[in-house]
Amino acid sequence: MTVASLAPSELVILPLSAAMKQGSANEHEQAEQSAFMDALLGGRVSKAGYLAYLRTLRPVYAALESVGRDLAADPIVAPIFDAGLDRLASIDADLEQWAPGEDQSIESPAADAYAAAITESASWPGLYVAHHYTRYLGDLSGGQAVGALVNRAFDLDGKGLDFYDFAEIGKNKPYKDDYRTNLDAIGAELSETDRLRVVDEVCKAFQLNQGLFAELAGKLELPAN
Known part of the structure; x- marks a missing residue:
């Protein structure tokens, strides 16, 4: 299914949260339907593949959280900034659980490009808001389903899944509602022009995610259906 895009004139009359969601619907759908995500959600990614996924995400969150700390007091960023969302320490804990003592670095041009885009978003905090929304609200939504599937596929009994645990923020649904508010x-x-800049950056963020997934699928031998 292809999601119809809204025209800019339709987006600017929506609340920002709705404009961000509806304006990036095509890019979001394409990222969700990538070969790698299809295999991950279908339980067809090996341990090595999942490790590569975590290792690829690490520089993305390192950039997201570094820029976030720098912009935490900015009036555009402050309403959504919350250190309780930070994932870098959780990723490191999971990597140590999955592959203790191993070098956790990975060569990933796609991750480097994604991290660079987040770093560049500091030039105008509205752009950073787009990346914050794309990653963290995704983690609190579809990411929770991914965590449950990974837990079941590898019979983890909840171990090595800190990345999906947002205990510090309380219940997900009220938190997400407040986040959108x-x-x-x-x-x-923001001006109409700036709201559209935010929406465009959300689209870019999903495209960068597509790049990550395409790179992972290309590197890994995914099991057949």
């Missing part, structure tokens, strides 16, 4: 408050202070 805060996005809308941010959007109310």
